[in-house]
Amino acid sequence: MDYTLNNQPKSNKTEVIIGEDALEQLGRFSGSYTKTAIISDESAAKYCLGPVQDALGRKVEKIILPDGEANKNLRFAEDILRQLREAGFDRKSLIIGLGGGVINDIVGFAASMYMRGVDWLVLPTTLIAQADASIGGKTGVNLGGYKNMVGSFWPPKAVLINPKFLKTLPLRQIRNGLAEIIKMGFIADAEILDEVQKIEPEKILGVHLNKASELAAKAKIEIVNSDMYESGGRKLLNFGHTIGHALESISLETDEPLLHGEAISIGMAAEAKLAELEDVCKPELVENIKETLTRFGLPTSYKHAVIGDILERILADKKNVGKDINWTLPKAAGEGLYNHLADDINIKEAIKSVII
Ligand SMILES: NC(=O)c1ccc[n+]([C@@H]2O[C@H](COP(=O)([O-])OP(=O)(O)OC[C@H]3O[C@@H](n4cnc5c(N)ncnc54)[C@H](O)[C@@H]3O)[C@@H](O)[C@H]2O)c1
Numbered sequence: 001m002d003y004t005l006n007n008q009p010k011s012n013k014t015e016v017i018i019g020e021d022a023l024e025q026l027g028r029f030s031g032s033y034t035k036t037a038i039i040s041d042e043s044a045a046k047y048c049l050g051p052v053q054d055a056l057g058r059k060v061e062k063i064i065l066p067d068g069e070a071n072k073n074l075r076f077a078e079d080i081l082r083q084l085r086e087a088g089f090d091r092k093s094l095i096i097g098l099g100g101g102v103i104n105d106i107v108g109f110a111a112s113m114y115m116r117g118v119d120w121l122v123l124p125t126t127l128i129a130q131a132d133a134s135i136g137g138k139t140g141v142n143l144g145g146y147k148n149m150v151g152s153f154w155p156p157k158a159v160l161i162n163p164k165f166l167k168t169l170p171l172r173q174i175r176n177g178l179a180e181i182i183k184m185g186f187i188a189d190a191e192i193l194d195e196v197q198k199i200e201p202e203k204i205l206g207v208h209l210n211k212a213s214e215l216a217a218k219a220k221i222e223i224v225n226s227d228m229y230e231s232g233g234r235k236l237l238n239f240g241h242t243i244g245h246a247l248e249s250i251s252l253e254t255d256e257p258l259l260h261g262e263a264i265s266i267g268m269a270a271e272a273k274l275a276e277l278e279d280v281c282k283p284e285l286v287e288n289i290k291e292t293l294t295r296f297g298l299p300t301s302y303k304h305a306v307i308g309d310i311l312e313r314i315l316a317d318k319k320n321v322g323k324d325i326n327w328t329l330p331k332a333a334g335e336g337l338y339n340h341l342a343d344d345i346n347i348k349e350a351i352k353s354v355i356i
């Protein structure tokens with residue numbers, strides 16, 4: 001299936017190609033460049049680099065980073081930039097990001113910085129990257145304990161999504177991606193939830209997952225097409241992410257870091273509770289959200305954080321304007337609202353409801 005993202009206000013477009021033959025399109029997007037680099041991480045390279053090189057059919061520069069969120073920082077971004085410079089990359093070079101959301105974000109960021117911006121393509125290899133992160137042109141790195149604090153809007157020329165890459169992904173990573181798909185179902189498109197219901201938790205990979213992932217990508221394309229720079233509807237995507245990002249960054253400083261999807265799963269449980277306390281949704285929706293997440297082994301509570309620490313991180317979130325926290329909350333299955341200002345007592349109670 002082919003889709004197009006219109007990256008307003010610029011007239012450039014991102015083609016999003018989804019299917020097991022997506023790599024066949026690589027040649028179409030990678031010609032006419034002086035040099036090409038594939039940037040990946042160790043695991044994505046181990047499982048996915050071979051077919052990509054075969055599809056490209058020519059020698060390219062390879063830059064392989066260590067795995068993990070902890071490396072999504074300025075140091076590794078600089079490392080990429082330095083290696084591009086040393087290899088003589090110019091403005092007409094192409095960068096290909098091959099990997100999960102971490103690679104998507106740091107490679108896109110490096111592409112936006114190198115010589116004030118070079119073209120890039122992304123080949124997402126995790127579920128989170130295929131259903132969500134590769135769509136929408138947001139790039140960035142973490143700064144200190146804060147997620148995605150430094151970044152840019154720099155859409156790739158194309159996103160080539162091959163669901164076959166998911167076959168080597170560990171179960172925990174697949175569940176991680178499902179969290180974002182479930183999020184999209186609750187705030188934007190209930191059809192996604194129907195498809196998620198058909199997925200068997202014991203055998204997640206398969207047609208229903210592929211369909212749910214594609215529907216989530218499609219929903220994101222529609223949202224981004226109407227609001228690239230997050231002045232309105234794109235804020236819907238932040239459901240679960242205000243509390244989720246706080247928990248994710250706290251957990252990164254512990255011995256048991258949460259994956260992004262796990263953190264936003266807990267964030268969704270907390271923010272759904274907030275929606276209930278604020279009379280935005282009915283208690284049954286909160287139960288529905290929690291049941292859908294737990295059915296796939298996703299967490300809805302957390303034990304390594306104290307409320308003060310969480311609040312402090314939430315207040316530093318870049319989505320806030322001044323002291324106001326702009327909440328995105330679920331109203332009903334497939335429908336959310338954004339820019340909601342909540343009562344302080346309800347916020348604390350919602351956070352407490354997920355801390356054990
Ligand atoms: N830019 C956006 O709009 C956006 C949206 C959502 C999430 N994100 C970001 O995405 C990141 C999370 O992405 P993620 O969950 O993909 O994490 P990730 O990129 O760290 O990938 C998870 C792990 O899977 C490995 N891996 C990748 N492909 C594989 C494959 N096919 N087989 C086996 N192993 C493979 C990776 O090496 C890594 O160790 C977070 O930093 C989050 O902030 C960005």
Ligand SMILES: [Zn+2]
Nearest residue numbers: 180241260264
């Ligand atoms: Zn997310």
